[in-house]
Amino acid sequence: MHDILKRNLLYLEGRAQNLADRLRKIDPDPSLELITADSGDWTARKYSWDGSYQFFHSRINPWRESRMWADSQGAIMPCLVIVGVGFAYHVFELLEKRGYIEDAYLIEADERVFQMAMMVNDLSSLIQNPAVHFLVGYPLSVIETILSKSLIQPFSVHIFSPIVSLYPDIYNPVRQSLENHLCALRMSEGDGVENLLKQMSAA
Amino acid sequence: MNILVIRMHRFGDILQLTPMLQGLKKKYSDCNITFFTSSEMYDLLADNPDVDEVISIPEKKYRYYLKNKPEYYARIYNEMYDLVSDLKGRRFQMIINRHYEFGGILAHLTGAEQILGQSFSPERCTFLNDPISAQLYDTILKTRKTNRRNLVDWACQIAGLSPGSGKMHFSVPEIDLFMAERLLSEHGANNEPLIAVQMGAAKSFRQWGADNYIHIIKWLIKSKGKKVVLLGTEDEKGEADNIRLRLGKSNKYMIDLIGKTDFKTLGGILKKCRKLITGDTGTMHMSASVGTPVIALFYGTAFPWETGPYGTGHLVLYADEKCAPCFYPEDCISGHSCRNSITPEHVSKAFNISEALTRAKITDVDFFSEKVKLYLTYARPGSDQTMIPVNEISNIQGIPNFPDHPERGDFKGAGISGSTDYIYRKGNHLLQKLHRGDSEGFMDLFPEYIGQWIKIISYIKEKYTDENISEALVQCLTPAINEATRAMQARDYTTLSDLIQYDFKHAIDILTGASSHTAYECERRILQ
Numbered sequence: 001m002h003d004i005l006k007r008n009l010l011y012l013e014g015r016a017q018n019l020a021d022r023l024r025k026i027d028p029d030p031s032l033e034l035i036t037a038d039s040g041d042w043t044a045r046k047y048s049w050d051g052s053y054q055f056f057h058s059r060i061n062p063w064r065e066s067r068m069w070a071d072s073q074g075a076i077m078p079c080l081v082i083v084g085v086g087f088a089y090h091v092f093e094l095l096e097k098r099g100y101i102e103d104a105y106l107i108e109a110d111e112r113v114f115q116m117a118m119m120v121n122d123l124s125s126l127i128q129n130p131a132v133h134f135l136v137g138y139p140l141s142v143i144e145t146i147l148s149k150s151l152i153q154p155f156s157v158h159i160f161s162p163i164v165s166l167y168p169d170i171y172n173p174v175r176q177s178l179e180n181h182l183c184a185l186r187m188s189e190g191d192g193v194e195n196l197l198k199q200m201s202a203a
Numbered sequence: 204m205n206i207l208v209i210r211m212h213r214f215g216d217i218l219q220l221t222p223m224l225q226g227l228k229k230k231y232s233d234c235n236i237t238f239f240t241s242s243e244m245y246d247l248l249a250d251n252p253d254v255d256e257v258i259s260i261p262e263k264k265y266r267y268y269l270k271n272k273p274e275y276y277a278r279i280y281n282e283m284y285d286l287v288s289d290l291k292g293r294r295f296q297m298i299i300n301r302h303y304e305f306g307g308i309l310a311h312l313t314g315a316e317q318i319l320g321q322s323f324s325p326e327r328c329t330f331l332n333d334p335i336s337a338q339l340y341d342t343i344l345k346t347r348k349t350n351r352r353n354l355v356d357w358a359c360q361i362a363g364l365s366p367g368s369g370k371m372h373f374s375v376p377e378i379d380l381f382m383a384e385r386l387l388s389e390h391g392a393n394n395e396p397l398i399a400v401q402m403g404a405a406k407s408f409r410q411w412g413a414d415n416y417i418h419i420i421k422w423l424i425k426s427k428g429k430k431v432v433l434l435g436t437e438d439e440k441g442e443a444d445n446i447r448l449r450l451g452k453s454n455k456y457m458i459d460l461i462g463k464t465d466f467k468t469l470g471g472i473l474k475k476c477r478k479l480i481t482g483d484t485g486t487m488h489m490s491a492s493v494g495t496p497v498i499a500l501f502y503g504t505a506f507p508w509e510t511g512p513y514g515t516g517h518l519v520l521y522a523d524e525k526c527a528p529c530f531y532p533e534d535c536i537s538g539h540s541c542r543n544s545i546t547p548e549h550v551s552k553a554f555n556i557s558e559a560l561t562r563a564k565i566t567d568v569d570f571f572s573e574k575v576k577l578y579l580t581y582a583r584p585g586s587d588q589t590m591i592p593v594n595e596i597s598n599i600q601g602i603p604n605f606p607d608h609p610e611r612g613d614f615k616g617a618g619i620s621g622s623t624d625y626i627y628r629k630g631n632h633l634l635q636k637l638h639r640g641d642s643e644g645f646m647d648l649f650p651e652y653i654g655q656w657i658k659i660i661s662y663i664k665e666k667y668t669d670e671n672i673s674e675a676l677v678q679c680l681t682p683a684i685n686e687a688t689r690a691m692q693a694r695d696y697t698t699l700s701d702l703i704q705y706d707f708k709h710a711i712d713i714l715t716g717a718s719s720h721t722a723y724e725c726e727r728r729i730l731q
Contacts, residue, residue: 048693052693053695054693054694054695054697054698055695055698055701056697057697059701060701060705065704068704069638072635072638073639074288074639075285083640157640159639159640160640161637161638161640161645162695162697165642165696179281180277183276183277183280183281186284191284191287192311193287194280195308195312196287196308197276197279200262200269201270
């Protein structure tokens with residue numbers, strides 16, 4: 001596990017020194033528990049103060065779950081945003097399904113979750129891919145600034161609900177901001193969908 | 204042939220399209236039919252054999268949010284944008300829009316070789332794109348009273364089919380029949396003949412009134428020895444309480460199911476009843492769809508030639524006033540007196556005639572009233588449905604196929620497979636929502652999914668004769684449902700998704716004989 005982390009961090013240093021430093025310094029989160037799925041892959045659960053818990057990825061087969069998730073996505077644009085990274089199984093699946101990408105922005109709210117992902121999965125191919133951008137542990141204002149500058153053409157947004165539901169207070173405003181930005185870009189194309197919404201608001 | 208049909212709401216109107224769907228499948232044997240509707244209507248069509256796929260949106264919620272929560276505009280816009288892109292990608296050859304303006308815009312944005320019904324263009328706004336729809340519009344506007352074509356047959360014609368191309372259809376799987384029977388038993392039904400009564404209609408000027416219903420319910424109980432099943436929505440609860448009070452001791456012969464039925468249970472209940480007495484309601488079309496004869500009361504804006512129950516053997520009482528069918532009920536100067544033209548005596552007479560008809564004792568029928576007409580519906584393949592004045596029935600030779608009259612305890616549903624197909628599709632539908640990031644929609648629907656499994660457990664416990672399978676399923680499903688309850692409270696989507704994909708899927712495999720997994724194996728997975 002530590003070998004994988006070391007290797008991932010090594011690659012990350014080359015791309016995002018600050019993030020690598022931050023990940024090195026933080027202590028693991030005691031509310032996160034690593035668990036082996038039936039398939040032998042890793043998943044984890046996060047405990048709340050009241051003892052309830054939520055799983056990150058399937059307890060049976062995280063890869064299969066991620067393939068199904070990727071297959072269920074609508075249009076996957078060359079420029080895309082994935083909200084909720086977790087252990088990144090679904091990130092690999094989506095990028096593989098898409099093939100060529102211009103830019104992929106991966107938003108993970110919790111540095112400790114990302115630290116855990118770096119421990120259990122080999123993320124080196126993602127880290128080394130210059131089209132892949134990690135936005136880990138950033139506040140909304142920073143994410144908004146980065147994305148409004150970078151996303152200047154229509155993009156697709158892919159929500160991974162199990163991770164997003166762990167931190168709704170962080171992810172929901174990010175999602176809202178992405179939706180507003182995408183809506184503005186699409187409306188500027190004059191696609192006619194606003195007629196549909198106009199009718200729905202009027203009736 | 205790839206066909207899209209659009210109709211968003213009103214469950215009676217959607218059921219009225221089922222003969223058209225059947226006709227399309229007959230005409231284009233390899234066609235693929237996608238039905239686009241609102242989420243609330245999904246269950247009406249999910250196991251219709253003529254529909255290949257149902258796509259639904261929470262239209263009501265969207266409309267509410269658009270008017271009251273502007274912060275949701277972008278999300279709804281993006282979802283509709285993605286929907287339109289998805290529909291466009293399906294390359295429909297034909298779009299049949301039966302939802303006017305909204306459907307017209309959607310049809311225009313989706314695009315197809317042929318758009319039937321209302322369409323849209325930025326230059327012309329909304330317009331009718333085919334001559335039959337234009338003719339229907341003109342007829343309703345200018346010559347409604349002389350129209351003799353039911354909307355079911357109009358829909359067939361709009362789709363390029365001959366009238367009478369199919370029958371009304373609503374699937375009631377065996378488990379839902381079982382649940383309907385159980386609901387009836389819990390409310391005191393034994394083996395006595397049941398008559399359903401649907402009091403309400405959406406608009407007050409279309410309601411016949413509590414006094415009239417009390418009169419007829421008393422007559423059914425005291426003179427005919429029937430038990431009455433009262434149907435309706437939660438809004439009619441007050442009216443039902445009023446009736447129960449006024450029935451006095453007889454109220455033990457009334458089963459109040461107001462607000463207690465979803466579509467499937469309603470279909471099951473109606474299938475278990477011998478007849479339905481109702482105004483022009485969605486329940487009337489549901490009854491016609493499951494083959495239970497209707498005695499329908501038409502007055503005011505309701506015009507039986509247009510929206511009367513479809514199929515042979517239903518009776519329609521029609522208050523044929525000079526001003527009928529009413530166009531502007533709000534301006535009525537007679538205080539909707541047409542409602543009172545139809546009296547409880549008319550209904551009881553119609554009931555007796557209906558009983559005689561279903562016993563195939565068609566002799567001379569005597570029904571005379573100056574203001575009220577009594578018609579028998581008569582549908583023939585390849586022709587428009589017609590309505591025959593009952594006094595003329597004896598002149599008509601060979602009216603076949605009155606709707607059947609299921610006896611209680613007589614299970615002739617689609618078998619367990621109907622329910623397993625349904626729940627399998629429902630599970631996939633839920634996963635799709637979750638994967639698309641609609642966790643809110645997923646959580647709205649998940650309790651229904653669990654409810655369906657709870658129904659299945661009840662059914663298995665009482666009806667399954669193979670004890671090994673029954674035990675394996677109960678032992679598999681009980682911990683799965685407990686775990687689902689925990690996961691719902693914790694918003695643990697991963698576990699809910701695992702349960703649908705593995706544990707509940709295993710149960711489906713066992714039910715359909717596709718797997719011989721034992722209870723132990725299912726249990727092991729849950730407890731890990």
